[in-house]
Amino acid sequence: LFQLAFLRLNVAGLADTAHADRARVELIFFPTGGGKTEAYLGVIAFALVLRRLRGRERPDGGYGVAVLLRYTLRLLTLDQLQRAATLVCALETLRREDPARLGDVRFSVGLWVGRTATANTLAEVGEKITTWKTQRDNKKAPSPLPLTHCPWCGFELDADTATLMPNKTAPTHVRILCKNFRACDFGQGNKRHAEEGLPLVFVDEQVYRELPSFLVATVDKFAMVPWRAEAGMLFGRVHSREGGRFFGTPDGSQPARAATPIPDGLRPPELIVQDELHLISGPLGTMVGLYETAIEALCETTLPDGTRVRPKILASTATVRRARRQILSLFGRDAVSLFPPPGIDEGETFFARVDREADGRLYLGVAAGGRAMKAVLLRVYVALLAAAWKHAASPSRSEDPADPYTTLVGYFNALRELGGMRRLVEDEVRSRCARIDEHRPVGEKGAHRWFRTRELGEPVELTSRESTNSISRTRARLKYESVHDEHVDVLLASNMISVGVDIDRLG
Numbered sequence: 001l002f003q004l005a006f007l008r009l010n011v012a013g014l015a016d017t018a019h020a021d022r023a024r025v026e027l028i029f030f031p032t033g034g035g036k037t038e039a040y041l042g043v044i045a046f047a048l049v050l051r052r053l054r055g056r057e058r059p060d061g062g063y064g065v066a067v068l069l070r071y072t073l074r075l076l077t078l079d080q081l082q083r084a085a086t087l088v089c090a091l092e093t094l095r096r097e098d099p100a101r102l103g104d105v106r107f108s109v110g111l112w113v114g115r116t117a118t119a120n121t122l123a124e125v126g127e128k129i130t131t132w133k134t135q136r137d138n139k140k141a142p143s144p145l146p147l148t149h150c151p152w153c154g155f156e157l158d159a160d161t162a163t164l165m166p167n168k169t170a171p172t173h174v175r176i177l178c179k180n181f182r183a184c185d186f187g188q189g190n191k192r193h194a195e196e197g198l199p200l201v202f203v204d205e206q207v208y209r210e211l212p213s214f215l216v217a218t219v220d221k222f223a224m225v226p227w228r229a230e231a232g233m234l235f236g237r238v239h240s241r242e243g244g245r246f247f248g249t250p251d252g253s254q255p256a257r258a259a260t261p262i263p264d265g266l267r268p269p270e271l272i273v274q275d276e277l278h279l280i281s282g283p284l285g286t287m288v289g290l291y292e293t294a295i296e297a298l299c300e301t302t303l304p305d306g307t308r309v310r311p312k313i314l315a316s317t318a319t320v321r322r323a324r325r326q327i328l329s330l331f332g333r334d335a336v337s338l339f340p341p342p343g344i345d346e347g348e349t350f351f352a353r354v355d356r357e358a359d360g361r362l363y364l365g366v367a368a369g370g371r372a373m374k375a376v377l378l379r380v381y382v383a384l385l386a387a388a389w390k391h392a393a394s395p396s397r398s399e400d401p402a403d404p405y406t407t408l409v410g411y412f413n414a415l416r417e418l419g420g421m422r423r424l425v426e427d428e429v430r431s432r433c434a435r436i437d438e439h440r441p442v443g444e445k446g447a448h449r450w451f452r453t454r455e456l457g458e459p460v461e462l463t464s465r466e467s468t469n470s471i472s473r474t475r476a477r478l479k480y481e482s483v484h485d486e487h488v489d490v491l492l493a494s495n496m497i498s499v500g501v502d503i504d505r506l507g
Contacts, residue, residue, distance in 0.1 A: 002030065002351035003039040006339055010043045010314070014271065015050060017301075017309040024335040025327050027277070028316040034352065036316045037080060040273050041087050043314060044069070047271045048091060048213055052102045063105050064266035065234045068299075069216045072279040073496060074117045074468060077218055078146055079475070080275070084109050084216055085151035085200055092199045093185055108199040110212030111146050112221050112234075117468045118146055120204040122171045126164050129174075133159040142469035145176065146202045148476060153187075155180040173206045208233055211266070219280065219288050222295060235298040236266035268299045270311055277317040280330060289330045296331070373417075374424055377410075381429050383451075384408055385489065386436045390452035392482050404506055406482040410492045415463060418492050422459055425490050430456045459490040462497050471496075478503050 006028065013021030028036045044067050055062015069084065071077040088109040095102040111118055119125035128144035135141035136159040149156055155178050164171035175197040181189035186198045201212045208230035215234065225231045272295075274280070280288050299311040313331055317323070324336050340349040348354065368376045388405035412418035433454045460474045480487045491497075 002340060003035055003042055005351065006039040007042040007046060009339065010312070011046065013312050014043070014047050017303070018307070022312055023310060023333060024337055025313045025315060025331060025333050027320070027323055027327070027336055027338050028314070029320045029323075029338055030318065030340070030352070032318045034318075036318070037083055037275070040069075040275075040314050040316060041083060044084075044214065044271065044273065045087055045091060047312075048107060049094075049102070051213075051267075051270065052095075055103065056101070060236075060266050061103055061105070062267075063103065063213070064211050064236050065110075065213065065215050065269050066267075067214045067271045067273065068269045068295075069214070069273045069275070070219050070222075071216075071275050072219055072284070073276075074113060074218060074471075076276065076496075077111070077113055077216060078117065078468070078472065081109070081111055081146055081216055082149075082151055084214065085147065085198070088199050088214055089152040089186065106196060106199050107214070108201055108210060108212040109214045109216060110207045110210070111200070111202040112204065112207055112215055112217040114218065114221060118202045119144060122164065122174070122203055122205050125174060125203050126168060126171060129159075129162050129164065132162075136160075140473070142467070143472075147200070148472060150178040150180065150184060150186065150198065151200075152198070153178060153180050153184040155184060155187075172209065173201075174203060176200055215269075219274075219284075222291050223287075225291075225294070225298075232298075233266075235268040237268075237298065267301060268311075270299075270301075271314070272296075272299065272311050273314045273316070275316045277315040277323070277326070277330075278319045278321065281326065285326070285330060292331055374420060377421060378424055378428055378432075381408060381410075381425065381490070382432045382436070385429070385433050385456065386451040386454055389433075389454040389482075390450060400481070403481050407478065407488050407506060408490050409497065409506060410490065411497060412492065412494060415465065415494060418461070418463065418494065422461070422492055425456075425459045425492070429490070454489075456489045457487075459492055460488055462491065462493040464494065464496070475503075479505055481505070 006026075010021070010026060012019050013024065013026075016022070028039055030036050030039075048066055051066045052062040069080075071080065088107050091107040095107055115124075119128060125144050128142070132141055132143055141159075143157075143159075145157055145162055147157060157176065158179065161176055161179055163175050163177070165173050165175045177197045178184040178187040180187045184190065199212075201207050201210050207215070211233060296310060301309045303309060313333065315327065320338070323338065324334070327336050328334050340351045343349055366376060366380055384405065385408055388402055388408075391402040392400060392406050410418070410421060412421065433456055436451045436453050439451075460477070462471060462474055466474070474488070474491070477486050477488050478491065
C-alpha cells in the first residue's frame with residue numbers, strides 16, 4: 001500500500017511540468033527491507049512509459065535517457081541493478097506487444113560506473129569474455145557481466161551468454177542471451193527477443209551509442225561529464241551530423257542496433273532518483289553538491305513558451321537526519337516532502353506499524369575494561385561460532401533458526417582494524433574452534449552442552465579492497481546454508497554491508 005501511495009503521490013509532478021510538486025524533492029523514509037526500491041521503481045516505470053506515449057507526437061519520439069538512478073557504492077549499485085533490469089524487461093515485453101504506442105526502439109537499462117566494476121570499452125569486455133570462456137570450468141573465473149542471473153527468469157548467466165555483435169573485430173554492442181531457451185522471453189530459443197537479448201547495457205561505449213532509457217550510475221561517475229564529450233549525449237546535448245542520427249552510433253555513421261533514425265533534439269532526463277541519501281555527506285556531499293548544480297542545468301528543458309522545466313527529484317533513505325538541510329545543500333531545493341509523513345507517534349504511520357508481538361532483536365554488549373580489543377573479539381568470535389554450530393540442525397532443516405548464526409558477520413569502521421582481525425580469524429580463531437572441546441568446565445564429561453568443535457573455512461570480505469567479481473561471488477555465497485560446500489563461516493565487512501545490501505538469510 002505504501003508503494004502504491006507513493007506512486008500516486010508523484011503522478012501529478014511528473015505528468016504536469018507546471019505543477020508545484022515538480023520542484024519538490026520527495027524523500028522516502030522507511031525501514032530497511034520495507035520496499036523503498038520497489039516504490040521508486042514504480043515511479044520510474046510511470047515516467048518511462050509516459051515519455052514514450054507523449055513522444056509519439058514529437059520529433060524526438062520520446063527516446064533518449066529519461067531517468068537517472070544513482071548510488072554511492074558499487075556493491076549497492078550492482079545489487080540493485082538486478083531489480084532495475086527486471087523492471088526494464090517487463091517494460092520491453094509490453095513495448096514489443098504494442099510498438100505503435102511505445103516506439104520502435106527498445107527500453108533498456110544502462111550501467112554507468114567505474115572501470116573497477118565494468119569494462120569501459122568493447123575491446124576490454126571482448127578480452128574478458130574470451131578469458132571467461134577459456135576458463136568456463138573454473139567457478140571462480142571473473143565474469144565480465146554485472147549480473148550473475150537472468151533478471152527475467154533467474155537462470156544463471158554463464159560464459160556462453162555474452163557475445164560481441166556483429167563480430168569480434170568491429171563490435172558495436174554486447175548481446176546477452178539467457179540460456180533458458182524457450183522458457184525465458186529473453187532466451188536463445190525466443191525469436192522475438194533473440195536478436196537483441198536482454199535489455200542491459202553495461203559498457204560505456206555502448207551506453208553512449210544506445211542511450212538507454214534508464215541509466216543506473218554511481219555518483220562519482222558524473223565527475224567524468226566535463227572530460228568525455230560523449231557523456232553530453234546522455235543529456236541530449238550533442239547534435240548529430242547531417243542526415244540525422246541512429247541509435248547505435250554517436251556520430252550517426254552507421255546503425256548498429258535499431259535502424260530507426262532519431263532526429264536532433266532529444267530531451268534530457270526528466271527524473272533523478274538518489275538512493276541512500278544519508279551516505280552523501282561530509283567531503284563527498286560537498287563535491288556531489290557542486291556537480292549537482294551542473295547536472296540539474298543539463299537536465300533542464302525550455303518549452304516553446306520560454307518556461308524552464310526542472311527535473312523531478314526523488315530520494316530514499318532508512319536513516320533520516322536533518323534531511324531538509326542536506327537536500328538544500330545538495331540539490332538547492334528547499335521544498336521537501338517526507339513520505340510517509342510522521343503521525344502523532346513517530347514510530348507509527350498509516351502505512352506501517354511496529355509488531356510488538358513478533359520476536360525482536362536482542363542487543364548484547366561485551367564490556368571488558370583494560371583488555372585489548374583483539375583479545376575481546378577473539379573470545380567473542382570463538383564463543384559465537386562454536387555455539388551456533390552446536391545448535392544448527394544437521395542436515396539443515398528449512399527455516400532453521402540457528403542457521404543465520406553459523407555465518408558470523410564482523411562489521412568494522414576502519415580497514416586497518418578489519419585487516420588485523422582477518423589475521424586473527426585465519427589463525428587463532430580457527431585453531432580454537434577446532435579444539436573447543438578441550439575447554440570443557442572441570443568435571444564435565446562428554447561433549448560440552450553449549451559448544452561443538454568446528455572446522456572453519458577461509459574468511460571472506462566485503463570491502464573496497466576486493467575486486468567487483470570477488471564481491472559478487474561473496475554476495476552469492478552468503479545465501480548458502482550451513483550444510484552447503486560454499487557456506488561462509490566468517491564475513492568481515494566495512495560499511496559496504498550496511499547500506500541497502502539485503503541478504504535475507506542473515507536477517
